[in-house]
Amino acid sequence: MGLFDKLTSWLGLKKKEVNVLCLGLDNSGKTTIINQLKPSNAQAQDIVPTIGFSIEKFKSSGLSFTVFDMSGQGRYRNLWEHYYKDGHAIIYVIDSGDKLRMVVAKDELDTLLNHPDIKHRRIPILFFANKMDLRDALSAVTVSQLLCLENIKDKPWHICASDAVKGEGLQEGVEWLQDQIRAMKT
Amino acid sequence: MSSVPQEMKDTSVACSKWLDAHYDPVANLYTFTSCIALSDLHGDGDNKLVVGDLGTGVCNMKLKVYRGTGLLSESTLLDLPTGLVSFLMDLHEPRTPAVAVASGPFIYVYKNLRPYFKFTLPSLEVNPLEQDVWSQAKEEMIDPMTLKEMLEGIRDKAEIPLSVRSLRYLMLDPQEMEAFVHLHKDQPIRRQTVITCIGTLKKNMADDDAVSCLVIGTENSDIYILDPEAFTILCKMSLPSTPTFMDVTGQFDVEFRITVACRNGNIYILRRDSPKPKYCIELSSHPVGLVRIGRNVVVGCTHETLHGYTQKGKKLWTAYLPAAVTTMALMDLPARAFQAVLVALANCEVHMYRDKNLICTIKTPDVVTSICFGRYGREDGTLLMTTKGGGLIVKILKRTAVFDDKDSAPGPPIAQSIRLNVPKKTKLYVDQTLRERENAVAMHRAFQMDLSRLRLATARAYVKALESSLTPVSESPTEPLKMNAVVQGLGPSFKLTLNIQNTAACRPVMNIAISFLYDENLYSMKTAFFKIPLLVPGLNYPIDTFVECLSDKGISDVIKVFVLREGRSAPLLTAHINMPKRHDLTL
Ligand SMILES: Nc1nc2c(ncn2[C@@H]2O[C@H](COP(=O)(O)OP(=O)(O)OP(=O)(O)O)[C@@H](O)[C@H]2O)c(=O)[nH]1
Ligand SMILES: [Mg+2]
Numbered sequence: 001m002g003l004f005d006k007l008t009s010w011l012g013l014k015k016k017e018v019n020v021l022c023l024g025l026d027n028s029g030k031t032t033i034i035n036q037l038k039p040s041n042a043q044a045q046d047i048v049p050t051i052g053f054s055i056e057k058f059k060s061s062g063l064s065f066t067v068f069d070m071s072g073q074g075r076y077r078n079l080w081e082h083y084y085k086d087g088h089a090i091i092y093v094i095d096s097g098d099k100l101r102m103v104v105a106k107d108e109l110d111t112l113l114n115h116p117d118i119k120h121r122r123i124p125i126l127f128f129a130n131k132m133d134l135r136d137a138l139s140a141v142t143v144s145q146l147l148c149l150e151n152i153k154d155k156p157w158h159i160c161a162s163d164a165v166k167g168e169g170l171q172e173g174v175e176w177l178q179d180q181i182r183a184m185k186t
Numbered sequence: 187m188s189s190v191p192q193e194m195k196d197t198s199v200a201c202s203k204w205l206d207a208h209y210d211p212v213a214n215l216y217t218f219t220s221c222i223a224l225s226d227l228h229g230d231g232d233n234k235l236v237v238g239d240l241g242t243g244v245c246n247m248k249l250k251v252y253r254g255t256g257l258l259s260e261s262t263l264l265d266l267p268t269g270l271v272s273f274l275m276d277l278h279e280p281r282t283p284a285v286a287v288a289s290g291p292f293i294y295v296y297k298n299l300r301p302y303f304k305f306t307l308p309s310l311e312v313n314p315l316e317q318d319v320w321s322q323a324k325e326e327m328i329d330p331m332t333l334k335e336m337l338e339g340i341r342d343k344a345e346i347p348l349s350v351r352s353l354r355y356l357m358l359d360p361q362e363m364e365a366f367v368h369l370h371k372d373q374p375i376r377r378q379t380v381i382t383c384i385g386t387l388k389k390n391m392a393d394d395d396a397v398s399c400l401v402i403g404t405e406n407s408d409i410y411i412l413d414p415e416a417f418t419i420l421c422k423m424s425l426p427s428t429p430t431f432m433d434v435t436g437q438f439d440v441e442f443r444i445t446v447a448c449r450n451g452n453i454y455i456l457r458r459d460s461p462k463p464k465y466c467i468e469l470s471s472h473p474v475g476l477v478r479i480g481r482n483v484v485v486g487c488t489h490e491t492l493h494g495y496t497q498k499g500k501k502l503w504t505a506y507l508p509a510a511v512t513t514m515a516l517m518d519l520p521a522r523a524f525q526a527v528l529v530a531l532a533n534c535e536v537h538m539y540r541d542k543n544l545i546c547t548i549k550t551p552d553v554v555t556s557i558c559f560g561r562y563g564r565e566d567g568t569l570l571m572t573t574k575g576g577g578l579i580v581k582i583l584k585r586t587a588v589f590d591d592k593d594s595a596p597g598p599p600i601a602q603s604i605r606l607n608v609p610k611k612t613k614l615y616v617d618q619t620l621r622e623r624e625n626a627v628a629m630h631r632a633f634q635m636d637l638s639r640l641r642l643a644t645a646r647a648y649v650k651a652l653e654s655s656l657t658p659v660s661e662s663p664t665e666p667l668k669m670n671a672v673v674q675g676l677g678p679s680f681k682l683t684l685n686i687q688n689t690a691a692c693r694p695v696m697n698i699a700i701s702f703l704y705d706e707n708l709y710s711m712k713t714a715f716f717k718i719p720l721l722v723p724g725l726n727y728p729i730d731t732f733v734e735c736l737s738d739k740g741i742s743d744v745i746k747v748f749v750l751r752e753g754r755s756a757p758l759l760t761a762h763i764n765m766p767k768r769h770d771l772t773l
Contacts, residue, residue, distance in 0.1 A: 026564060027564055074521070074566060075521060099256075100208055100255050101582070103205040103582060104585075111586070
């Protein structure tokens with residue numbers, strides 16, 4: 001086995017299995033987004049705040065995804081870091097209508113980016129500036145400014161505005177993420 | 187990520203425990219801690235900030251509701267708010283809390299931000315004499331001037347104070363009186379007090395979403411507890427003075443405790459089933475803020491101090507503050523079992539105290555006039571402050587923030603409070619203490635006697651030394667001199683240096699000579715007698731001379747130095763120099 005093959009198998013990519021961490025503050029819409037990505041017959045009707053975390057698996061364009069839907073509530077946020085090591089990609093969801101807690105979203109993102117299991121890895125991060133349908137929602141550009149995303153130099157990242165309830169904007173983001181994962185494979 | 191932007195770094199150094207969520211310096215909010223509340227007004231888990239805005243104090247009084255960083259709604263208040271609370275008044279679904287705004291003698295209750303009920307304080311007894319006088323005026327039996335005089339008479343003597351109408355009448359100019367009487371004579375006289383503070387008390391359950399009674403304090407020194415639904419008076423209690431700050435805990439039907447700071451500078455503690463205060467804390471200066479934390483009461487006073495008391499009025503500690511207190515609030519974080527007292531100061535700082543320990547200082551851009559901590563929006567640890575200039579500051583406690591109990595205020599080190607491992611008292615020690623206790627008087631006398639003897643002996647020796655001028659300091663008023671001698675060298679040749687100083691303030695000393703006395707078999711000196719030049723006050727005169735040791739037996743002797751005055755036989759000073767033994771180099 002060549003060195004590169006070893007590396008990819010260690011990353012779990014050989015078996016085309018990808019672990020995605022879905023992070024973000026409580027009420028940002030993580031579960032709603034993941035629910036939208038599921039096939040329509042498997043979608044849940046009622047979405048309640050997640051307790052701890054939940055795991056969703058689905059296949060898309062030859063890749064099999066395992067999504068860790070973490071709870072964003074303050075008391076569960078310390079669970080996040082235990083999954084960093086095994087994650088191959090991160091989806092970070094922001095409630096664009098919650099201006100007050102933008103600092104908290106930034107603080108948690110900074111903590112995430114500085115974590116030893118994340119800091120030196122080229123792990124792709126997809127940002128959803130969710131709830132763009134709200135009247136006083138901030139634009140994706142403003143959100144990326146407030147979170148200082150331009151400072152992320154050593155990781156591929158992408159931000160798109162979304163409305164998880166109607167499912168708008170999700171496809172664009174997910175396609176970007178798949179491209180990134182494929183690029184990592186080859 | 188290596189590059190946190192500069193601006194973020196700066197704020198994180200200032201107080202890394204708080205995130206700056208929002209600051210609007212021109213929010214146009216003018217209020218005090220008693221007039222703000224955090225409440226889940228719509229029952230959607232998104233807490234709002236409800237503010238009774240005092241406006242300019244004359245106009246523009248408003249009830250404002252903030253959601254997140256923006257104003258959600260505002261409605262006009264008819265009068266200055268003195269207090270505002272949010273409370274659950276019934277069990278109906280959805281369980282949305284009502285808002286009660288106290289102003290003047292009224293409580294305006296809002297449900298879903300719409301006026302719902304107006305409670306009026308019961309009117310007080312009117313002085314019958316006052317009533318009489320007004321009815322005479324009504325029938326025009328007395329003219330306005332006589333009415334004024336009679337009212338003044340009643341005001342100065344009567345037990346029951348005058349009504350607001352009469353008091354206003356007494357302030358009028360004579361030409362306005364007639365019209366005033368005409369306007370008011372047909373209305374009945376009413377005497378009413380006003381509300382000074384308001385709080386809530388759970389009815390019969392301790393849950394967070396339990397129904398609560400309103401508790402109000404009045405200018406008339408009374409406390410009323412109102413039924414949450416019917417707004418009838420459930421209970422009335424009297425205080426010796428007007429209440430200004432109030433804290434209520436417990437349940438009305440079970441057991442409760444009302445802690446009130448009053449305008450007379452005392453704190454009273456009222457309990458269920460006691461119409462009179464149970465405990466009283468007398469403060470050394472007037473209270474400006476009151477917070478109950480667990481079983482203790484923390485009061486901020488006008489003298490820049492913070493005191494901690496037990497619920498029974500025992501003083502626990504005092505902390506000294508760098509500036510005057512503007513307002514205080516409780517910081518309660520039940521999820522982390524953390525409680526502290528927030529004290530806003532006039533020097534644009536907010537201090538956080540846990541017991542008497544200062545555990546965090548927050549600098550603010552303006553003086554904070556109202557402060558509250560709790561769940562705002564969806565964030566449990568939010569600190570909201572409004573400032574003197576009308577600004578609104580929102581800070582969020584970091585999830586990872588930890589406060590160590592170490593006192594960050596300068597003061598005695600912690601080591602001071604560590605208990606030393608003191609060994610147990612021995613039998614000998616106990617016996618000794620007993621003996622001391624029994625014979626205290628005799629021991630004291632013996633000690634005093636010995637002390638007197640010691641003093642006498644000292645005095646005698648001193649006098650003797652003075653008489654024989656044996657001291658190196660001359661006490662003679664005309665020649666106050668000081669001398670010391672230094673011997674240098676290993677021998678057989680020694681260098682002798684005498685340092686002579688005139689200690690007078692301004693008078694020089696003249697005609698002084700020095701002579702040495704020594705055993706001529708042992709030592710030889712080039713000059714054993716020489717004159718000293720005029721001694722200027724204050725200067726040190728070193729005088730050198732050489733001594734040769736003649737003996738090689740390794741013995742030494744004393745050389746005596748006399749400072750002499752021309753025409754006087756007794757020396758002014760005497761010094762005995764103990765010469766060292768010679769240490770010849772054995773080559
Ligand atoms: N208007 C609007 N509401 C949304 C959108 N996305 C999610 N929501 C709503 O936001 C609320 C919270 O959504 P969740 O998906 O439970 O949020 P979460 O991030 O999983 O929250 P936690 O599990 O507590 O961490 C729900 O009431 C959703 O209906 C959106 O795009 N627009
Ligand atoms: Mg969820």
